[in-house]
Every structure is written in C-alpha cells, then in structure tokens.
Amino acid sequence: MTEADFIAALRTLAPHPAARGLADDAAVIEIGSETLVLTKDMMVEGVHWPREQSLADVAWKLVAVNLSDLAAKGAKPVGVMLGYSLGADDAAFLDGLKAALETFHVPLLGGDTISGDGRRTFSLTAIGHATDTPVPSRSGAREGDGIFLCGSVGGAMMGFEALTQGGTGDRTPFIRPTPLLSQGRALAPCVTAMMDVSDGLLVDAWRMAEASGATLAINSASVPIAAPEDRRQDALRWGDDYALLFTAPVDTALPADAALIGMVEPRGKTSLLLDREWLSGPAGLGYQH
C-alpha cells in the first residue's frame, strides 16, 4: 500500500476532529477544561538523516521537530515520550537528547526501547498544553490577510551542504534546529492560521492554502533567507528550517518579529501565486513525505 493510500485509509478510521494529526499536523484535543496538542514524528536510519550526522544531532532534531509542531499551535511543551531502537552510539544519542531537553525545558516522561537488527527507528511523541484557544490551525487564512514568516528559510539547506559536501558554512540550522516556541506562543492569539515550515516554504504554503480554500500570493523577494541571494529560489523549496508561517490582518501589532511575505487572495487557478505566477504544485515545491 502506498503511504498516501494508507493515510487515506487511516483517516476513514479516524473521524475524530483531532485526527487532523494524521495530515502531518498536530492533533488538538480537549481533556476536561484543558486543551492538549499532540504530535508524533519518526526518524529512520538511512532515510531521515545523512550518514554524516551524529546520533547526538539526530536526538536533538527528533525533539526539535516535534516541539516545532507545538510551537505552531502556540502550545507550551509538557513532555515527550521516546521510542528508541538500541544499537551503536547510544551514548551519543543520550547526549543530544539531554541537550535538547535541557535547552527547551521539556521533561522526558517515558517511552519504550527495543532491540533488533536492521535499520533503526526512533520515534517521539510530544505533548503540549495550549496557551490560547481556539488553537491556530492551517485552515484559517482569509482573503485580505497578510502572509508572514517568523524566522528564515535556507539556513538548513546551507547547513546540510556544509555537512555533506564539506565547507565552512554553519551546520547548526540543519543539525540542531531551534523550534520557535516563545514566538509561537506569543503569536497564537493574533494569527488567523499558522503552521511550521518543515518541508519547505512553498509546499507548506500550498498546504495552508488548500486547507483554507484560498490562494496564497507570495513575493519571493520579501522572504527572509539565511542563504546567498543566488540560492533564494532553492531556499524557498528546502525544508528543515522550522520557521513559522502564519496569516494575520496586515495591521496587526505583532508580538514577535516576522516579515510580511505576501497576501491571501480569493481562491484562484491554483493554491499558490509566486511573484504573480501560478504554481502547479505541490510536486517540486519542496520535500514530499
């Protein structure tokens, strides 16, 4: 079965509204008087990280990517549950895990470990506590809203190239990304839609536009990039940066630094206009799971 077919089938099993967690998004669920945000991400050896990356950095990234999903919901991390396949470099994994948990002030609550040969799989479930309800979703972008980016894109691309091809570039944005937790919490009450940019700005903007039934018109020159100017188009298509993409009325006094990178328009020919040209994505717009 293809991954798309499997996920489509899972969705038919999961009519619960929180099951948007299947769509590469976090799950949001009310428990008593509290609202929780849940996210799960798996990383597989040979697929989700280059061999040049240390297991310490893999551990950090596993934590960071899940916390980035919480950031996009304005949620405060409550804890993480780890699933771990034992093997080589376990001590390095522990070092990176410790560094990430301490840096982001999030406790490890529990988990499970397994042994076995073959490709190793790591999984993490992060639990967050929504600080503002309703929790921001991808589907709230409205015609006339501004499109904003908190953070930049392209840094992970440059870091990846430095890691795998050598060179003097800063590897940190790729190997040890920082989820924008405080920015997400500050922005949550102000936004009409928000998501983290994990797979690439354009593909993620496409998803937001699809979810909102609108067209996102982006001006590429306005996008903050952490890459040379001649790599701007690549930076818009590369993933792993974990910036926050959001929409809000253009006159909103924003509580976090963000660049206005476009405007939400009525749904047009496709979901995305880049420099006034219609894109036919999402193929080619960024990393596809």
Added chain:
Amino acid sequence: MTEADFIAALRTLAPHPAARGLADDAAVIEIGSETLVLTKDMMVEGVHWPREQSLADVAWKLVAVNLSDLAAKGAKPVGVMLGYSLGADDAAFLDGLKAALETFHVPLLGGDTISGDGRRTFSLTAIGHATDTPVPSRSGAREGDGIFLCGSVGGAMMGFEALTQGGTGDRTPFIRPTPLLSQGRALAPCVTAMMDVSDGLLVDAWRMAEASGATLAINSASVPIAAPEDRRQDALRWGDDYALLFTAPVDTALPADAALIGMVEPRGKTSLLLDREWLSGPAGLGYQH
C-alpha cells in the same frame, strides 16, 4: 549499550516525577486542572509477535497493551497516536486497528508513517484522562493489604500454544486480549497499588513488591487461571494476559470481581513468597524485557 544501561541513563536525564514512565510504567502528569496518563509501547517484527500472528492481530494487540496500562491507572482512554512502518499486509493492520479502536471506543488522533526495508516497527502512544486522583501506582502496597487479581492468567499461554503449535485451544486471549478498562476505573478509588500483568504474574508482583518496599506473599492455588490445572505454575509465569494486579484492605467492598490471591507482608528475605517459599527472582519469574 544494554537496554538496562540505556534506561538507567535515560532516568538520569529525566528527574521529572512522571518519568516513572520509563520503568515500564505509564507516565502520570498534571496539565492545568486535569491529570493525564501516557503510555508508549513498540512492537518489532521478529521480536514481539510470532510469524503465525496476522498483522490485524498485531494492530489489535498494540492498541490493547497500551490501553491496559491506562486501565491500571483507572484512566479513560482519550486517544492514540500511531507510528507505522509501511510494508506487507497494511490492509490487515488497518482492519485490526479499526476493530480495536471501535471495540474500545478510542479515537486515532494522529501519528506518522515511514517506509523502509528491514524489520518493521510499530509504536503507539495512548493518552488517558485520570478519573480518580491520586492515580494508582505500583508503590502503594502496605503490610496487611490483601493482594487481588482481576481477570485471570494462563489464557494467553494457551492461546499462544494453539497459535504456534496447532490445536483447538482458544487463541483469542493471546491474539486479541481485552484491557480491563471499566474494571480499572471502578477499582482505582479502592486500591492501594495497581498494575497490569503484562510480563507474568510473578515478575509483575515482584516489581510491585520492590516498588512498595514490601513482600508480596502469594498463594498459587488462589490465582484464577485460564489453563489446565497441571499448567498452573506455567500460568503464573507467562505474560500477555493483561489482568489487573492490585492491593487493597481485605475488607474493601470491591466494585469489580477479583480474587484474593495473597497478603502483603513486611519486607522479608526477598520480595516474593510463593506458597510460603522465598523466590529469588525476578529472573525466571516471567518475561524480561
């Protein structure tokens, strides 16, 4: 690194009190005014199920074993997050998942899917809402309490043998166990300690005794078994039954059927007395992770 060393190292990273989730137990955490119970279990191809077992039954079991951890905490399941490795028989997995979710009235909230060769790994995180606080733990058994078992042991052993060796025995207790959710919720306010019997009655009783700093004295003839009488000693040592082991004052009016199988005594020579003989476990008492 051995699994024990890895878990010991994880514990040093996780001073949070909810991190008892690392000790094969569920994590308990307060969020605002609510108390959550979280549990995570992984199943690996070639390790955690016999090849005769269908992937539909593997899916069922993945849900059931996690819900059993919630049952032991008296928690109501709120939802599950799935981690899934795509491969053969995905449709069968979906069938079993659907059956379990519907039977136990728990929604799928989200998850992640991966592709890759090699042994497949499935993981599930279950989220529960505590219905009675403080949530039952393993550490509350007190001298003079009765030791009770809700459910029986040995049925999974018989089911496993029927599955792998042929025969007419009922395979259901092994392939599609039922977590005792309603019993766990009813019992939670009455017990001094509670846990589910996942690895074997004796080894799990040993763990409860260790956590409580007491000795558990069990009368083997009093243990309800779902196996022929000549298999009684095996039944006490086999896992996968998901009965609830708990302690409570002997005169408690219990709201669920349970058998009195022994008494809690002051900590003696070892943690476990079986028919007045000291056991030196936990090696040999049941399944060890």
